Structure formats: C-alpha cells, structure tokens
Amino acid sequence: MKDFAASDPTDLLDDLIVCPQCDAAFRMKKPENGERAVCQRCHKVLIAPRRNAGLHIIAVAFAVLFLIVGAAVFPFLTIDAAGNKNAVSILDAALAFSGGPMIVLSLATAALIVFVPLARVLLTLYVLIPVVLDRPAARHAIRAFRVSEALRPWSMAEIFAIGCAVALVKVADLATVGFGPAFWMFGILVVLVIAQDNFMCKWSVWYRLEHPKNS
Amino acid sequence: MGTPVCGRCGHKLQSRDPLSLQRVWALWIVGALCYIPANTYPMLRTQTLFQVDESTIISGAVEMAHHGSFGIAAIILIASVVIPLSKFWAIAYLAVSVKSPTRVSNHRRQMLYEVVEYIGRWSMIDIFVVAILSALVQLKTLASINPGPASIFFALSVIFTMLSAQAFDSRMIWDVQAENEDPKHDE
Structure with missing residues (x-):
C-alpha cells in the first residue's frame, strides 16, 4: 500500500x-x-x-446486532382461527419452503433476511472499531470491508418487512393475526439498517484504513 | 498501469472487462427463461376445509382485487409483474445502447441504471410473502397454505436479473462520450 x-x-x-x-x-x-x-x-x-460517523455507525451496528438475534428467536407473528393457533419466528418463515428442491429456496431466504444482514453488521464492527479507536486496522480488515460492501444488495430485511404487511392483509380475513415481540424488533431493525447505510461514507472508511493514525 | 491488483482493497484490476456485456446477456437470458415458469406454475396452494386452491402470481392478484383489496393487488402486480418486466427491458436497452448510437442522454441512462439496481431487489417481496404465509397459515384441517413450484423459479429469476444488472459496467455509458469529446476532465 x-x-x-x-x-x-x-x-x-x-x-x-x-x-x-x-x-x-x-x-x-x-x-x-x-x-x-x-x-x-x-x-x-x-x-x-460526517462528524463522528464512525461512532454513530458502531452504535447503530450494535443495536442492529441485538435486534437481529432477538427478532430471529422470539415469535414473530401469531395466528388464531377458530381455536387453532400457530406462532412463527422469522426463521420459521424463512425455512417455510421445505421438501425437495425447495430447501435451496429456504436457505436462500434465511440468508437474505437474517444471515446476510448479520454478517454485514459483524464485518462493519470488525472493520470500524479499531479505526474509530485510532488503533491499527484489524487483520484482513480491508478484505472484510470489501466483502461487506459486496453483500450490500443482498441484504433484504426492509423488503421482508413490506412482505409482512402484504401477507398480513392477505390473512386478515381468514384469521386473527397477532404481533409477537419480534415483529416490533424487526420494525426498528429496518429503520436502523437504512440509517446505517446512509451514514457510511465508503471513501472515508478506505482512507482511514490506509492512514490509521491521521486525525 | 502495470499492477493487476488494487493497492487499496486487493481486488483484481481491469480497466474494462471485455466480457461484461456477454455476462449481462447470459444472466439476462437465464433470468428471462426462469420468469416464464414463474408465471405459469402455481405460486400458492391454499387448502381450506373442502377445497384446494392453486393460484399463480397473476390469478392471486386478481383474486385479491375481487375481494376488494386493490392496494395489495397493486403491490403484488407491481412487484412481481411490472418491475421484473421493466427490468428486463431496461437492462436490454442499456446493453444495446452502449453498442449503438442513441439519442437518450447519458444522465438519463445512468439514472435508469441506478433505478434498475435499486429496485431489482424489491421483486423478492413476493417470495417473502409466500414464505410468511406458508409458515404462518398451518392450521391443521382448517386452512393451510403451501408454496408452489413457481416460487423457486421466481426467486431464481430475481437473483439472475440482479446479477445481470451487476455485471453491467455503468462506465460503458460514459465511454462513448469520452471518445467523442475532449477527454480532459479536470476538477
């Protein structure tokens, strides 16, 4: 370099x-x-x-991290029709395609909704924490940041959120639908992910990775 | 300039990928082929007490409209029919336009490319709706919803068109101008 x-x-x-x-x-x-x-x-x-962009991104990234884990584990939606009940988590929804070639689709959906956003958050934290603390860049930080940027279009949490709204309306006349805690977590998550993408100035991150001590 | 690898991020360097357009077209064709079974096969299998109902993307939307939910029908039609079709058109148009002269300005085409890149992911919405519905509506005998074979083709079609759009190098739009004009662009 x-x-x-x-x-x-x-x-x-x-x-x-x-x-x-x-x-x-x-x-x-x-x-x-x-x-x-x-x-x-x-x-x-x-x-x-932006002023303190690194700190903001790290704070948001931690929030996103906890929300992803929470939203994936807790029940997301519950349905109730004539005594029959069913509660699903986000992972259940992602893994709904089962049997034969559908399993591929299941894995892809799970990746797009949960694992890609999760991976991006972890990579962002890994790259930015040393930079913000004015330490030398972490090992392979450059490669990590490149992967994180390459994953950006494949992180589809916000699309899943709109998909939820559509699905809810479709089911509404069939049964009573209730929101689990994960639903609200996911709602906040979507806003945070979008905010985080807007804070990030790629050029500044690359610059700081190359010149860790300056400013 | 000698170095085949970027000194900053370590990625392979190449001024212009001569195979870029070939990849765009190859992925475009696969995406378009997948889009056909995505519309002919059923997307959802709805089992209620006495009947089994199979609906394709379009018939599902039409049914929603019959029930009075025009907003949802519109979202589904826009996300699963209008956006994919206009994306096929837009990518094909961009790929043709960098090879043959066009009257549409570079800014317009750049904007078109940005829109295609941004909006392409939103087609996945239908897959997510199917996923949520089939996980949620599993009420034993009363009602259950299961995904149909169209869902996998639709997902493939969205993924391949996204890859096709990514394979397109937006700098090609501007190369034509750079050749015609004074190539100096300072400040």
Whole structure:
C-alpha cells in the first residue's frame, strides 16, 4: 500500500479521485464534515464525511446486532382461527419452503433476511472499531470491508418487512393475526439498517484504513 | 498501469472487462427463461376445509382485487409483474445502447441504471410473502397454505436479473462520450 509513497507519480495519484460510476478523473479536495464531493459529470456522491460517523455507525451496528438475534428467536407473528393457533419466528418463515428442491429456496431466504444482514453488521464492527479507536486496522480488515460492501444488495430485511404487511392483509380475513415481540424488533431493525447505510461514507472508511493514525 | 491488483482493497484490476456485456446477456437470458415458469406454475396452494386452491402470481392478484383489496393487488402486480418486466427491458436497452448510437442522454441512462439496481431487489417481496404465509397459515384441517413450484423459479429469476444488472459496467455509458469529446476532465 505505502510501498510507492516516496516515488513521484504516486504522490500525484494521491491527489486524484476517479468516479467509480462514470470513470471521470478529478483533482481531489477533501470536503469538510457535512459537505459532499460530487462527480461533475454523472453527479454521483464521491465523498460525504460526517462528524463522528464512525461512532454513530458502531452504535447503530450494535443495536442492529441485538435486534437481529432477538427478532430471529422470539415469535414473530401469531395466528388464531377458530381455536387453532400457530406462532412463527422469522426463521420459521424463512425455512417455510421445505421438501425437495425447495430447501435451496429456504436457505436462500434465511440468508437474505437474517444471515446476510448479520454478517454485514459483524464485518462493519470488525472493520470500524479499531479505526474509530485510532488503533491499527484489524487483520484482513480491508478484505472484510470489501466483502461487506459486496453483500450490500443482498441484504433484504426492509423488503421482508413490506412482505409482512402484504401477507398480513392477505390473512386478515381468514384469521386473527397477532404481533409477537419480534415483529416490533424487526420494525426498528429496518429503520436502523437504512440509517446505517446512509451514514457510511465508503471513501472515508478506505482512507482511514490506509492512514490509521491521521486525525 | 502495470499492477493487476488494487493497492487499496486487493481486488483484481481491469480497466474494462471485455466480457461484461456477454455476462449481462447470459444472466439476462437465464433470468428471462426462469420468469416464464414463474408465471405459469402455481405460486400458492391454499387448502381450506373442502377445497384446494392453486393460484399463480397473476390469478392471486386478481383474486385479491375481487375481494376488494386493490392496494395489495397493486403491490403484488407491481412487484412481481411490472418491475421484473421493466427490468428486463431496461437492462436490454442499456446493453444495446452502449453498442449503438442513441439519442437518450447519458444522465438519463445512468439514472435508469441506478433505478434498475435499486429496485431489482424489491421483486423478492413476493417470495417473502409466500414464505410468511406458508409458515404462518398451518392450521391443521382448517386452512393451510403451501408454496408452489413457481416460487423457486421466481426467486431464481430475481437473483439472475440482479446479477445481470451487476455485471453491467455503468462506465460503458460514459465511454462513448469520452471518445467523442475532449477527454480532459479536470476538477
């Protein structure tokens, strides 16, 4: 990483930033907290640092971690029709496709709803805690952050939440549906996951991983 | 520039992947093929006291509309029919447009790409609804709901179109402009 820091052309390269979306190259001027650097050609936000973003993300990540575990374990929805009762947890819902090739779908659903969001939170904590504490980056932190970013589109908690609403309306005339504790946990979880994605400035994280001691 | 690996994140470096469009089309075709059985096979098997009811995506939505829940019918139709079909169209259009001249501005096409990337995941909603319903509605003899074979094809179709959209390199949209114009883009 820092091997070529002394040579001249890379000094120049350090001032350059390339838009990942349209490949335009710009001379970089680091924005202040709350400001944003935007690609002039395609208007993608390149850098958007915030004050204490790292701390906020870590706090939210811990909340998300507890909520995921809670939401996965506690009953999620209960149904009651003419004396027949049934309570399901989120894992039950994810594993509803059983038998034959459907098991693949079960595993995929469980991954999309529970395990991918969980993995992203753990990776985020692993990468950011040393950075925020001004320690040297954790081992393999760079690879961990790359994996976490690659998983981003596959984390579908918020979609599952809307799916719940649709399912509830479908069942409502068939039976009485009650909410378990996990339902409310999951509702908060969705808001937090979205907030966390908005706090995160990728460029700042990469920068801090490369320059752990500065600022 | 010599180094095949990114000095920052360790990912393989390649200025432009010459196979990008091929992968887009290959995944697109698989996704489109999976979308056909997803609509012809039943999505839900509803067993009530005396009857077994099998409904496909569209017939399920129509039934909801008959019961008066137009909002839910609209959500299902938009998430499972309108979004996937417009996604197939949008990805195909983008892939064609980087090879042949088009009058639509780069900004418009970039925006289209962003919309496709953002909205593609939302098609999974139908799979989740099926999952919740079949886990929840298991009331012995009274009523039970089970997933039909369409669910697996639908999930595959969504996943493959997401991969297809990811295989598309948005920088290709801008390359055409860069070739035509003065390639200097400072500040």
